[in-house]
Amino acid sequence: MRLSRSLIPTIKETPAEAQIVSHRLMLRAGLIRQQSSGIYAWLPAGLRVLHNIANIVRAEQTRAGAQEILMPTIQSADLWRESGRYDAYGPEMLRIRDRHDREMLYGPTNEEMLTAIMRDSVQSYRDLPQMLYQIQWKFRDEVRPRFGVLRGREFYMKDGYSFDLDYASAVSSYRRMMLSYMRIFRDMGVRAIPMRADTGPIGGDLSHEFHILAPTGESGVFYDKAFETIDLGNDTYSYENQADLDAFFDHMTSLYAATDEKHDTVAWSNIPEADRREGRGIEIGQIFYFGTKYSEKMGFAVVGPDGAKIHPEMGSYGIGVSRLTGAIIEASHDDAGIIWPDAVAPFHAAILNLRQGDATTDALCEQAYAGLGDAALYDDRPARAGEKFADADLMGHPWQIIIGPRGAANGMVELKRRRTGERAELSLEDTLAKVRG
Known part of the structure; x- marks a missing residue:
């Protein structure tokens, strides 16, 4: 691309509205322009970064056995009433009515919609397991949008979902996704630390967040120094081998990390003081296992090998693609500007x-x-x-x-x-x- 013919409007001045480094640099480097509170237009160079991040996600998700789909951004309120989340989700959900006075919403996540798709498409245990994902725009009406794309209202996100016959298979899918996520972040040229997390409005009893280490990170984190040199090579762990997935997960949990806000006592007992490192982290992904929470409430069951009905066990897996753009800049910049990792740079x-x-x-x-x-x-x-x-x-x-x-x-x-x-x-x-x- 010739710069003389490009829409890359760099600016010398520091924008007054930008409070953090990534927001300032994304505006100054001509990656984005704000359209309203927490909503941004992505200009050509910024969009190239989004595409590069999304393509790294796609490549590793494909290797992990996930299939890409694309669901609507607008969802029926009736689906969310089936799961019981429509009234419980809170004011972050943008609720709207169409011209026929039907209640709709701009989706903040897609557990309900994909459960309904699977309910209409899968009837037999022979059709499981399934693992599907999409990369799509989402909306959450943040009460105080700030920090540019790190805390916006509209955002570009990878959300994935797994469906398994039993608990053991569901846990295997969860561990498969943890390995995939660690490789995704490695391939982007950033270091991510997994840590046990609350499940929030998604639900369930097992969840991990992934944090990029950055001096300006929003959370204090403690982690084992082994995360700095951990081997995630494709020859080290196989997606297809249950023992490999178990060994990987055991290794991760032996190096458990924690945020200082959550005071995870398990992590303090697992990390020897000499090996403990402290830093700041920016959350860029989260994975969840929540069993049959949605399949039971929404009446999704398959016929098992003995003819009995089985509610599939589910998990969901998110990566903030647009949020990663800002997080990578927070982790990789100097006084002169951005320092892109090779894999995500808009231009090499x-x-x-x-x-x-x-x-x-x-x-x-x-x-x-x-x-x-x-x-x-x-x-x-x-x-x-x-x-x-x-x-x-x-x-x-x-x-x-x-x-x-x-x-x-x-x-x-x-x-x-x-x-x-x-x-x-x-x-x-x-x-x-x-x-x-």
């Missing part, structure tokens, strides 16, 4: 033309741009070099390919790594090879 590299109009410089920039295509943002603006450097640091591209007339005359470019600040003078061929990885 920025090409900085330091002498727009110089034939040799222009030609080498065009070669670099052709070599990287859509993975690069080509800063071809007739702007000062200092402005281009500042915007490249602000936007956080993992690599900067800096091309000026002196180096271009010899076919050389300067390559800068945003995270470390390391610079090297290389041929264009070697530069492209390094950037492509």
